[in-house]
Structures are given as structure tokens and as C-alpha cells.
Amino acid sequence: MIDLLERHRLTSFAIVLVTLQTGLAVFAPWLGFQDPYQQVIVDRMQGPSLNHLLGTDHLGRDVLARIAHGYRTSLLTSTVAVGLALMVGGSIGLLAAFYRGWFERIAMRLMDIFFAFPILLLAIGVIAIIGPGAYGAAAAIAIVYTPIFARLLRGPALVICQSEYVLGARAIGASDGRIIVMHVLPNLASIVLVQTSLLLSAAVLVEASLSFLGLGAQPPVPSLGLALSEGRNFMLLSPWPAAFSGLAILFLSFGFNLLGDALRDTLDPRLRSTVRLL
Amino acid sequence: MPVRFLLGRLIDLGIVLFGVSIMVFLMIRLIPGDAIAIMLGANAEVTPERLAALESRLGLDQSIPVQYLEWAGNALRGDLGTSIWTGRPVTSEIAANVWPTLELTLLAVLVGAGLSIPLGCFMAEARGKASEVAVRIGAIAGLTIPSFWLGIVLIILFAKLFPGFSTLGYVPFTEDPWGNLQRMFLPVIALSLPMLANLSRLVRSAMLDALGQDYIRTARAKGAAQRRVLYVHALRNALIPFITSVGVSIGYLLGGSIVIEQVFAIPGLGRLVLGAISERNYPLVQASILVLTTAFVLVNFAVDLLYAIIDPRVSRS
Numbered sequence: 001m002i003d004l005l006e007r008h009r010l011t012s013f014a015i016v017l018v019t020l021q022t023g024l025a026v027f028a029p030w031l032g033f034q035d036p037y038q039q040v041i042v043d044r045m046q047g048p049s050l051n052h053l054l055g056t057d058h059l060g061r062d063v064l065a066r067i068a069h070g071y072r073t074s075l076l077t078s079t080v081a082v083g084l085a086l087m088v089g090g091s092i093g094l095l096a097a098f099y100r101g102w103f104e105r106i107a108m109r110l111m112d113i114f115f116a117f118p119i120l121l122l123a124i125g126v127i128a129i130i131g132p133g134a135y136g137a138a139a140a141i142a143i144v145y146t147p148i149f150a151r152l153l154r155g156p157a158l159v160i161c162q163s164e165y166v167l168g169a170r171a172i173g174a175s176d177g178r179i180i181v182m183h184v185l186p187n188l189a190s191i192v193l194v195q196t197s198l199l200l201s202a203a204v205l206v207e208a209s210l211s212f213l214g215l216g217a218q219p220p221v222p223s224l225g226l227a228l229s230e231g232r233n234f235m236l237l238s239p240w241p242a243a244f245s246g247l248a249i250l251f252l253s254f255g256f257n258l259l260g261d262a263l264r265d266t267l268d269p270r271l272r273s274t275v276r277l278l
Numbered sequence: 279m280p281v282r283f284l285l286g287r288l289i290d291l292g293i294v295l296f297g298v299s300i301m302v303f304l305m306i307r308l309i310p311g312d313a314i315a316i317m318l319g320a321n322a323e324v325t326p327e328r329l330a331a332l333e334s335r336l337g338l339d340q341s342i343p344v345q346y347l348e349w350a351g352n353a354l355r356g357d358l359g360t361s362i363w364t365g366r367p368v369t370s371e372i373a374a375n376v377w378p379t380l381e382l383t384l385l386a387v388l389v390g391a392g393l394s395i396p397l398g399c400f401m402a403e404a405r406g407k408a409s410e411v412a413v414r415i416g417a418i419a420g421l422t423i424p425s426f427w428l429g430i431v432l433i434i435l436f437a438k439l440f441p442g443f444s445t446l447g448y449v450p451f452t453e454d455p456w457g458n459l460q461r462m463f464l465p466v467i468a469l470s471l472p473m474l475a476n477l478s479r480l481v482r483s484a485m486l487d488a489l490g491q492d493y494i495r496t497a498r499a500k501g502a503a504q505r506r507v508l509y510v511h512a513l514r515n516a517l518i519p520f521i522t523s524v525g526v527s528i529g530y531l532l533g534g535s536i537v538i539e540q541v542f543a544i545p546g547l548g549r550l551v552l553g554a555i556s557e558r559n560y561p562l563v564q565a566s567i568l569v570l571t572t573a574f575v576l577v578n579f580a581v582d583l584l585y586a587i588i589d590p591r592v593s594r595s
Contacts, residue, residue, distance in 0.1 A: 010411065113297030116578075117571050120533025121551075125567050128555050129308045205424055209537050212426050213552060232430050232541075239434065246427030253422035261418060 011262040017255035025071035033065035036222045045238035055240035058230065063241050067248050069222035074252065077134050077216070078203040081141035086196060088142075089149030094188070096150070097157035098180060108154065111147035119144050123206060127215045134223075137216035141203050152195050153188060160187050190267035197260030204253040224249045283586060283593035291579050298575065299353070302568045303346050306560050307338070358565035363557060368565040371550065378448045379546035381458075382538065383531045385466045390473035390531075391524050397474070398481020399513065405486060420475025425534055429468035429541040436464065448544045465542045469534050473527045480523050484516035491515070518589050525581030529574045 024031070034052075040060035048055045054063040092111065096104040114122070123140035130136045160166060161184060169179050210216035211225025219226060224245045231242030330339070337345050352358070358368045401413045433445050444460050451458040488494065489512050497511045536548030547566055554562035586593040 010414075109293065109297070113294055113301065116294050116298050116575050117301075117567075118529035118533040118574050120530075120536060121567055121570055124536070124551060124555065125302075125305055125563070128560070128563050129305060201422060205422065208424055209426065212424075213537060213540060215555070228424075228427060228430070235430060235434055236437070242427075242430060246424060246430070249424045249427065250419075250422060253424070254419060257418045257422050258415070261414070 010258070011266060014255060014259035014262045017251070018259050021071060021252050021255055022075065024068055025075040028068040028072050031068065033068050034062040036061060036065040036069045037220055038062075045234060045240075047238070047240055054244050055238070057227070057241040058234045058238075063227075063244055066222045066227055066241075067224065067245055070224040070227060070245065071248065071252065073134060073217050073221060073223045074204060074207055074211075074225075074249070077138045077207045078141065078200055081138045081207075082145060082196060082200050082203050084138075084142035085145035085149050085199075086192070089146035090153050090192065092146070093150035093153035094157050094180065094184065097154045097161050098176070098184065104154075108150070111150045114143070114147040115151070117144075120206065120209060123210060124213075124215065127210065132215045132218060134217040134221065137207055137210045140210070141206055144206070145199055145203065148199065149195070153191065156188060156191050157184060160184050190263075194260050194264045194267060197256050197263060201253045201256035201260065204249065204256065208249045208253075224252075280593050284583075287579065287582060291575070294575055295572065298571050299350055299568070300346070302564055302571070303349055305567070306564050307342065307345075309560060353568070358568065359561035361562050362559045368562045371562060372547065372566060372569055375545060375547050375550045377450065377546075378544045379532075379535050379539070379548065381451070382462065382465055382469065382535050382544065382546065383528065385462055386470040386473065386531050386535075387524065387528060389466055390470035390527065391477060391520075393470075394474050394477035394481055395513075395517075395520075397478040398516075399485060399508070401478060401482040402485035402489075405482075417475045417479045421472050421479075423471060425468045425472060426537045426541050428471065429464065429538055432464045432468060433542070446543045448546075461542070461544075465538050465544065468541070469531060469538045472534070473531065476527065477520065477523060481516060481520055484519050485512055488512040488516045518585070521581060521585055521588065525578045528577050532570050532574055 038061060040056070042060065043052075043056050044058055044060035046052060046056045052062050052064065054067065057063055057066065089111075092107050096107045117125070122144050123137075126140035126143050127136045130139060166179060166183055169183050174182075207216055208225035208228070211223045212229045214226075214229065217223035217226055219230075227245035228242050228249070231238075231240075231245060235242055333339050337348060340348075356369060358372075360366065361368050361371055364371070401417070404410050404413050436443050436445050444457060445464050446461070448461055449457045485508075489508075493515075494507060494511055497507050502511070535546060536551060538544070539546045539548035540552065547570060551563060551566045554560075554566065
């Protein structure tokens, strides 16, 4: 019982963490923050104060406003990228499991080839082609995550496609589309939910890495990774912008990872069985 | 190891490497046309003749399959093209920058994989106790701390606490072993932390999984000591999924080292690739990606074989 409470406490904590940060990102323009683009050079590199709760950066811009709008950039890029990857990759994995045969072989082989590249390196290669920027970063992350979703969903989909209820549905003459939408998809929902949350956590880090390297969002757009790389140059004079934007990336990624982890525990009863250790 | 298994794996390897080579080859052909003009340089006047000359130098005036065969043939002979700005073969530029990356990655694997086994066993033992939530949150935090941020924080911390400690740049081990290890210390910590978090979590669940198996009950029944059950019977079997994960993690490390090199000003392959992208030196970008990815694919091939040797069930299925 205590164990169960503990688990739900962790899940609620994760949900609160994710909701707060998503809310900050979505409603940033209407929450009364200062203008994230406004430079007041005389006030540059200040520590936290009543006027600037998290201080100012090297151009005298309000760090809190930059971070709130940075959340927007970061979350929008990661969500669009992971959403695209889920739609394309997930469909490939699902159709491969459903139709098998040559489609499965060719599609999964292609996914293997994409999968052979180290993640960040493939993303950098994609950006080298389409050019740096928030869109470039989103496209790169989407391409990198497509094979991951295809692989993640194909396995469980294979099991479901061979289950008795799918055979039953087929026996009563349900169409392929109906079987996929009504029988296979609902049973994949929990896996999709867990993996999307975990991959969003990783995508936030990849987006921040790309922006940090100057390949993601370009100045003067407020971006967490960019703020970190700009703040790094003034770190010894004023550690605040770099410290706070780094923490923001950490909290965002941490929230999604914890949520995915907690959801997995809740949705996958297999993991709940206790094992006697000693 | 059955020959059939080995053969199958070799064919897989060939297909993946072939696919990778096609993708890397197409990369330079997918670049928008005006990028070719940019490659002529900021000062050079862009004339149709100069554009045509560069295109023929890059081989862009031939049909795609011919271009691929020529490019792949050259690559197999060790010629990956010439750097646009310096005119030197890109292989020599890569060779000049490969050692820092290799050392960084290798040390990070040793630290990350080495520490994750005792840490994972410890975490498995903590299961069900009050400390479990702390252990779990710690592991997720380790996984989600941005390595570049951690690197920056460590640099500042060491600059304040140990002013004499060199944290930036790179000196070859053969020239100054102590200076080399000093400069590698922080980058290795920053790079290996997510891997450590990931692998120790994996060791933990693999240990818990192994401990629920019948052979553990048998070992206990025949009166094996607790320590022996844990570290001989359970750990050995728990290590099987661990090995695969180490292989996959190396891909992460190769990518992660690009960022870490940037933070610590280490002149490795990561800095080479980034520099090449900003100066639009596409042959160098292309060659670096090809070399790093091939290395990653070969490492995973070796891991696959190792896996089959340790667990013969794999090669029989």
C-alpha cells in the first residue's frame, strides 16, 4: 500500500512538473514577462533582483523572460519533431507488423540504416543540408527519431496482430483499416504514451545541444541552448544566464523523463511484481 | 559460433554499410545549389565558368550512379576527397583530429561502463527500501543533466577551487601524460554521466530480473553463499543485455563528444565537423560523418558477435 502511494506521489509530481513548464511555454506572452528582445545595455549582466528576478544577460535582457520564451522555442521544436517522428515512424512500424512480407523487410532495413548513425551526428548531417535554424533542428530531430519509433512499435504491434482478438476480428470480416484503427492502435496506446514522453525528454536535450552548437534556433530568438552558449562566454563575470538556462533545460527534460518512467510503472503491470532479492 | 550465423551477420553488416554510404553520398547532392556558389568563397566572383569548374571538381556534372561508384571506389581506397579550403586530403585532416576524440570516448566508456556495474548492483539491493525513490530520481537526473551544462559548471567550479588544475584544451599523452589526464578528467565525467545513469539502471533491472529466475533458486537450494549467488550466478547473466547497451551507448558518446569537445576546447573530430559546417566545407563534413558512422557500425557488429559468444542461444535462434 505504501508502495502504491509512493508510486502515485511520483506520478503526480511528474505531472505537476510537466504541466507547469508546458503552461509557462504556452502562455509565456500573456504572463506579464518583460520583452525578451528588449536590450538595456546599462543594466547588463546583473544578478537576480526585484526588477529582474533571474537577473539580466550580456545585452541587458531579462533572463526570466528569455527563459520563459526559450521554453516556448524548445518545447515547440521538440514536440513538432517528436510528433512527426511518431506519425511517420509509428505508421511504418505498425504497417510493417501488420502486412509483414516484403514491405516489412524493406521498411525495417531502411530504418536500420538510419539507426546506424549516431543520433547527434545524423542530426548535424541533416542540418548541414537544410541549414541551421529552429525548423532545421525540428526536421533533424524528426528524422533521427523516426526509426526509433518504427522499431519501438513494430515489436508490440507484431504481438497484437497475432493475438486472438485480431484473428477474431478478421474472421468476422473486418477490413484492414478497421482492425488497425479499432483493435491494434488502442492496444498500443500505453506504449506510445510512455515512449513519447521518454523521447520528448531526450529531444529536449538534442534540441538544446544543437542550439548550443549554433545549429538550432538563431539569435536573437530566445532559446535555452543558445542562452547557455552565449552565457558561457561571460560565465566568470556573471554566471546567472548560463546557470538558469541550464537548469531550465534540466527541469524540462527531467519532467518528461520522470513522467514516462512513472507512466511505464503504472501502465505496465508486469514491472510491478516484486522480486525477492535476499 | 555457427558459420551460418556469422555469415548472416556479415551480410547484414554489408547491407547497412552500403545503405550508410548511399545516404552519406547523397548528402552532398541534396545541398541546395546556391551552396555550391558559397563554396567558391566570399571574395571570389561567382561566374558560370567557375561554378562549372567547381562542379566538375566535385564530380557533380556526371550522372548520380556514376558519381556514386566513383566516390565509393575512391572511399574504399582511402580517398575521401579534398578539403575545399586547404586543398589537403580530408583523410589527413581527420587523422590529425582523431586521437582526442578516440581517447575521450574510450575513457568515457571505461568510466561509464565500469562504474555502472557496482552502482547497478547497489541499486538492485536498495529495491523496496526507502532509498529506492532517491536512487531512481538520481538515475533520471543523471540521464537528463545536459552534459554541456555540467561541463561548464565543472569548469567554473574547478577554476574557483583548484586554480592550478588545467581544464581546457588538449595535450597528447605521449608528450605530457599528467597534463593529458588532467585535461581529460572533467570532459570524461561530463560525457560519461548519462551513460553511467543509463547503464546502472539497466544493470539494476537485469539483476532483479536474473534474481527471479529458477537457476537462482537452484543455487540457493544447493547452499551457495549469498555473495556467490549475487555476483556469480545473477550478475553474469545480468551482464548479457548490458553488453549490447554498451555498444549502443558508444554511438551516444561519439555524438556527445562533439558537444563536449566544444565546451572544453578539445581539438577532436567534433570540432572538425562543426568548423567544416560553418565554413561549408562539405567534403570534410561528409567524410567525417562517414568515418564516425562506420566506426559505430563496426563496434556494434563486434558487440553482436561478442553477445553470441557469451550467450549461445542467440546464434541458434
